[in-house]
Amino acid sequence: MPPTSTSADDKQAGQDANQDTGQDIDELRTEIDWLDGELLRLVKRRIEVSQRIGAARMAAGGTRIVVNREMDVLARYRELGPEGRKLAMALLALGRGPLGR
Numbered sequence: 001m002p003p004t005s006t007s008a009d010d011k012q013a014g015q016d017a018n019q020d021t022g023q024d025i026d027e028l029r030t031e032i033d034w035l036d037g038e039l040l041r042l043v044k045r046r047i048e049v050s051q052r053i054g055a056a057r058m059a060a061g062g063t064r065i066v067v068n069r070e071m072d073v074l075a076r077y078r079e080l081g082p083e084g085r086k087l088a089m090a091l092l093a094l095g096r097g098p099l100g101r
């Protein structure tokens, strides 16, 4: 139920600090657990796809690393700041596998 006489900021702060009940927290944790499962599934799929591209490229005499494609991936996560960069680097490293590290 939204408060009627607070500013948008107060409203947000109230929701963050006071309005998440124990039940809300349980539901939010359930959502976090589901999201982590989905993220793990997607990361595993990304690894498979990345490794397939790498194997095909190397079988055709290409390189394991394609710098401009890696720059595109880093740019995609830039909105998340320094931790987004780390995340993108981790995704790239996972796709490259041990030989690319």
Ligand SMILES: O=C(O)C(=O)C[C@]1(C(=O)O)C=C[C@@H](O)C=C1
Pocket: 050, 053, 054, 064, 065, 066, 067, 069, 070, 073, 091, 092, 095, 096
């Ligand atoms: O896009 C490619 O060509 C890939 O090989 C995929 C990928 C990636 O995981 O995003 C992996 C290695 C390359 O250096 C660049 C990008």
